[in-house]
Amino acid sequence: xxxxxxxxxxxxxxxxxxxxxxxxxxxxxxxxxxxxxxxxxxxxxxxxxxxxxxxxxxxxxxxxxxxxxxxxxxxxxxxxxxxxxxxxxxxxxxxxxxxxxxxxxxxxxxxxxxxxxxxxxxxxxxxxxxxxxxxxxxxxxxxxxxxxxxxxxxxxxxxxxxxxxxxxxxxxxxxxxx
Numbered sequence: 001x002x003x004x005x006x007x008x009x010x011x012x013x014x015x016x017x018x019x020x021x022x023x024x025x026x027x028x029x030x031x032x033x034x035x036x037x038x039x040x041x042x043x044x045x046x047x048x049x050x051x052x053x054x055x056x057x058x059x060x061x062x063x064x065x066x067x068x069x070x071x072x073x074x075x076x077x078x079x080x081x082x083x084x085x086x087x088x089x090x091x092x093x094x095x096x097x098x099x100x101x102x103x104x105x106x107x108x109x110x111x112x113x114x115x116x117x118x119x120x121x122x123x124x125x126x127x128x129x130x131x132x133x134x135x136x137x138x139x140x141x142x143x144x145x146x147x148x149x150x151x152x153x154x155x156x157x158x159x160x161x162x163x164x165x166x167x168x169x170x171x172x173x174x175x176x177x178x
Contacts, residue, residue: 005062005065005066006066007063007066010059010062010063013055014052014055014056014059017048017051017052017055018052020048020051020052021045021048021049021052024041024044024045024048025045027041028041028042028044028045060123061123064123064126065123067126067127068121068122068123068126070130071121071126071127071129071130072120072121072126074130074133074134075116075119075121075126075129075130075133078116078133078134078136078137079113079116079117079119079133079136080113080117081137081140082109082113082116082136082137082139082140083110083113083114083117085140085143085144086106086107086109086110086113086140086143087110089102089106089143089144089147090103090106090107090110093106102146102147105143105146105147105156105159106143106147109139109140109143109163112163112166112167113136116132116133116136116170119133119170119173125173126173128169128170128172128173129169129170129173131169132165132166132169132170132173133170135162135165135166135169136166138162139159139162139163139166142155142158142159142162143159146159
């Protein structure tokens with residue numbers, strides 16, 4: 001779609017097409033003689049009307065484009081940042097000689113975030129994927145707090161629920177985008 005237009009620019013373009021159609025209609029009516037409208041004037045009128053209808057068909061996507069671009073950035077960086085968090089935890093485990101079996105939680109988190117890297121935001125799915133990406137940060141914070149011993153291991157249940165939510169939202173977002 002190229003560079004995202006603002007809502008104001010989209011509406012200005014729409015108004016321009018409406019004015020062009022109205023002006024051509026006025027010219028066509030002025031040319032209307034007893035024998036009818038000349039074919040050339042009618043053809044131009046129809047072309048302007050079709051251009052307006054085609055633009056109006058594209059308008060919802062054009063209006064949603066700035067938000068989609070914002071969502072795409074959130075999705076892109078969220079999944080990569082959580083991969084970095086998981087890698088940092090794994091490195092910390094190795095350097096400190098501390099793991100207590102937490103690899104079993106961190107490695108699946110790392111693998112799961114790698115699956116989020118190729119997610120693409122479309123006009124239809126960007127909100128669902130952005131929600132999943134933001135929720136992923138909450139899951140990441142929960143993971144870090146559990147692994148570092150700040151929270152009780154019982155919070156693993158909340159972590160699993162969070163992963164289920166993120167995975168479901170991301171999968172639903174991909175279904176919507178098709």
